[in-house]
Amino acid sequence: MTPPFLLACILFLCIALSSAADLYKVLGVHNSASEADIKKAYKKLSKKFHPDRNKEEGAEGKFVEIAHAYEVLSDSTKRQIYDRHGEEGLKAHEGGQRHANPFDMFANFFGGGGFQQQEQVRKGPTSVTEFEVSLADMYTGASIDFMIKKRILCDHCRGSGAASDSDIHKCSGCDGSGVKVTRQQIWPGMFAQSQTTCNECGGRGKVIVRKCPHCGGQKIVDHTAHYTLEVLAGMPEGHEVVFEGEGDESPDWEAGDVVLRVRSKREKGGWRRKESSLYWKENIGVDEALLGFEHNITHLDGHIVTLKRDVVTQPGFVQTMKGEGMPHFHESTHGDLYIEYNVVLPTELSSPMRKKLAEAFHSSRHEKDEL
Template sequence: MLSPTLLVIFLLVALASAADYYKILDVHKSATEKEIRTAYKKLSKKFHPDKNKSPDAEDKFVQIARAYEVLSDKTKRPIYDRHGEEGLKAHEGGQQFQQNPFDMFSNFFGGHGHASHQAQRGPSSLTEFEVSLADMYKGSSIDFMIKKRILCDHCRGSGAASDGDIHTCSGCNGAGVRVVKQQIFPGMYAQSQVTCNECQGRGKVIKKVCPHCSGHKVVDHTAHFTLEVTPGMPEGHEVVFEGEADESPDWEAGDVVLRVRSRKENGGFKRKETSLYWKQAISVEEALLGFEKNVTHLDGHILHIVRTGVTQPGLVQQFKGEGMPLFGHDDSHGDLFVEYNVILPLEITPEMRRKLTEAFHTPSSTRDEL
């Protein structure tokens, strides 16, 4: 018989090795049913062995299915929360799965189990997405929303109020087509197959439609996403959210594609590939005598510019390593080009005119002596 100390150690080891279904789905223990469904949808598609060829993909897929089976069940989840995996197994009589994980995936997505990747793919959506140049310079996480259609949570895309409301079509006996005889000549008939008009070729009819989607199988939904803008992301770079487009029981959801560009803004920095451009206004005095300027860069750091002597209008000065980050290279940057524009005063005072005349015109007496 085990001593109390050994028994405690044994129990701690068992608990440590037990599966944490919340951790598997990457959700909090207070997660709602919707959050659990969303997590399963994302992870099951990511690790489905028909798409993910890594050696441990199938094991992870099975774990994800088991976690969803338990946490989405109103009876099993409380038992698991109170007694853990061992208590749940005792409740189930040692039988771990009530259904095949691939069948669960098929029922969830309206697909065909292992062959779900061969299902017709729905349309993808392409959206031009503008962000600030500062976000593309330093990187950012941007939350946004997209309106789309998802499978009805109540009927899971069947369109029926319950499974018992789905019946085999009596018009075609579930075949989806009917054989029609047509007389060509007296005593001569031709047979042809036509789509059954009672079930529209589905082979099933619904006696009572789902009250949540009115039999449409899908409902409107506002989905929340986060766009990760990587420093130096190229203009027009496409970010793909796989399988997040409109859902339907008749196809596999397409992708949401964002084509990312910097927002057009008046003034400020301009971008051309890895280079940045800045126009700096200076006065006539500064153009002639020199100046010091502080320019606040896109990430907030200060670029100190010093010019001595004469600065010609339109002069372009190059600053190495002050341009855009090179995409995928954290420590490398392009160059910054600063163009100087000399701003002339709209009018000058008589005193200023006199001083300018003295500065730029040699006295007549001097010219006579020469």
Template sequence: MYANWRWQYHLQKCVKAVCTFLVDYYLRSVIILPLCESNREWILDMSKRDYYEVLGLSKSASKDEIKKAYRKLSKQYHPDINKADDAADKFKEIKEAYEVLSDEQKKAHYDQFGHTDPNQGFGGQDFGGFGGFEDIFSSFFGGGGRRRDPNAPRQGADLQYTMTLSFEEAAFGKDTEIEIPREEDCDTCKGSGAKPGTKVENCSHCHGTGQLNVEQNTAFGRIVNRRACHHCQGTGKIIPNKCSTCGGDGKVQKRKKIQVKVPAGIDDGQQLRVTGQGEPGINGGPAGDLYVVFHVRSHEFFERDGDDIYCEMPVTFTQAALGDEIEVPTLHGKVKLKIPAGTQTSTRFRLKGKGVPNVRGYGQGDQHVVVLVVTPKKLTEKQKDLLREFSDISGQGVDEQDDGFFSKVKRAFKDR
């Protein structure tokens, strides 16, 4: 009876030790190591600057403040204007911050979680109780968790191209041709990477599987793990005679011409996706996309806010006092604008439909004309005499209609 109890006791200790070792090994090799590998980008994201800090704003900034800050900084650091070494990186950082903070849904998500994606977690790993001990043993004897097939079709990388437009080109759109560098199949080897007249062969080390069995002797016996074959980089294929043109890559850098239709109403910082014009796919996968990012040069007379256009028009004291009809430049040509008698400086007039077309086709913006009354700086003696006479006839410096404003000013001074 005592011997049987001792045997059971030692058996339990042995089983416990084996299980502890297996769980520890499983945690290290199947969970922790893949986490470190797959979450390298996530870890790097933690070092990103705060998007509000990038734009020089507080978290309470309004949508208009975000847009104004982006426009100012994007013009300051645009690579076409700023030739500093870090200008391109700063411009990319500014654009990334604006894309998030200008979108209400993305902004709300960022305000709550920052750069961390709670849905992604740690590399999308599903722990689910570690899947039971059958998963642990399968990692030792040939299973080893999920692995990406190196020969599976994969989508090509996306490309980005920056296009500079004039103010008018952005407003009316244009058809243009751009030339971009991208990887394409080598003409010499037709994308195989092998020298013409030769072929790609199965790897002799892994027999074309891309995986090798690695044996490891432990105190508990021999353990077999599957690892990617380092001779063929897990592809199962080797190229004995590489193509001299591409060096065995099967891809070469080429310049491709692409037709781009710039939509009317495109604004500074917006982008256009051209589907399927990115890098070609891998192993027969689909091509990536091309993103054309637009930089719109500022105009010397017009200023844009969304689909509306703003401009300032100077008028003389006489025109403002007596009224007049003036010509105002617009993107669609000159138009007549009636200035009523008694118009004050900074009065705003609206020209319906003279703005920029909405980029999504939802109507057209307006043009806002701000009138600035110009005070003459140089006067002849006759002009001075006439103005003095006008002042004497008026009998007071300010019209009665303005008494309300000035009485408020007087009361404000009395209160202090």
């Protein structure tokens, strides 16, 4: 755990720096974000940058900065002052008041047990989806917006299922324990005691008198969420992009992850990919196969690649274009492009063309015979 003196220094430094920062940007939310959105952002980011998990340089400072942003934006009064007057106005309002310890704030947020306890919370299922993008997007990189239908905690009751907090009562059947104890005589003077889940409250120890009108007591509602997938240039086939904590929500578990397994669309003809190599089939005529040619093809990012040969090209010949393949992931270099040539024969020949070909090939054979 961080020494108190070092923690105080970090806290003072981060608060001083945050005067130039946008607290909404620190949490990655819009300035119109709801209380639930702010809470969700803090939950995700605080776990990501907690020093017990993240050992990267600067993670602890980021963790403190996130805590400060949440402390301000989760308080309606402080948030209003910040929105109107910024950090300076907030400092004047607080009048030198000490800020909350970010580690205590984290522990309280996750039920008092800190990072170790929240790690043991039951986590919901992870959703894995095959996500197809164009090969051009995997070559250049792109930002792709998409939507996911999922279930979230009801905004009205926040997952309690009750119309209000006063509509949640202690179960009279089990006196709030969630279990019923029964005694059964199995022999004179001898009894067996057993526990069963309370059938009146389902083991929760509480009953709802009036259900939430928004979700009908179901605690969760259907929701369509919007996301952006950042496809990086040269991203490998099957690369997994994880959206942490964006799975189905439930009051019984912490939301799981949404995983997108990114692949390029399979299209007939055109470009093909194998790891960092690209493949292209180019059709040429008989005359071009014999006499040579110069063709231009448009690459995946729009630049022109010139194919030029001045010698005989056999059917199926493969030409290598160095550095014209896929970008290497997280690198500035590229793989190679392989051009396979397909010689296309004419479906029929006119009489003049047949005569010219006969003269060309027969005369060449006659000259060889004379030699």
